[in-house]
Amino acid sequence: DSGVTQTPKHLITATGQRVTLRCSPRSGDLSVYWYQQSLDQGLQFLIQYYNGEERAKGNILERFSAQQFPDLHSELNLSSLELGDSALYFCASNTGYRKNIQYFGAGTRLSVL
């Protein structure tokens, strides 16, 4: 158990809909990272938050957004969903200090039908 909790585990929805994925980082971790894993693109970095502030953006679509709340949990919002958004979404956390390893959650599997 990495200590990172992601909910829900599975999500099935229809095209055009909006969903919210939730991540609770390990106790004491200030940094949260979101990654997307699809069959064709592999694991890709989406966005990072550190202590409530956005720190880095990767290949995140404009239809996607994220935030980190004062209690340090994070939410990834996906809107106007398309079939191609079906993927595993992972959250990872660490203290945010340099060279610190990342701890990953078990992921949310999103299926867009």
Place this chain on the structure above:
Amino acid sequence: DAKTTQPNSMESNEEEPVHLPCNHSTISGTDYIHWYRQLPSQGPEYVIHGLTSNVNNRMASLAIAEDRKSSTLILHRATLRDAAVYYCILLTVPTQGGSEKLVFGKGTKLTVNP
């Protein structure tokens, strides 16, 4: 981001050592070499990391070439539970406020035969 090259797949027998290679010829002096693995239906899991010297931990050993252009992850006695995709990642220590995002390649799929 600096690139790494790994074989697509490798096979091993249970209880035998496994050497997983990684080439990173464009590595810079401040890049750390990290290894993560992803077991089936799970999120990635940290394995080990190093900068210049060889490293050991309870999971594995990391052997780094003297010129740092390649490295090898060593599992001393493979078990069925070690069957996973292993990712070799170069992590550049960012300047203050920078991101330590992980850039995953395709990794090496390790199959462990009983």
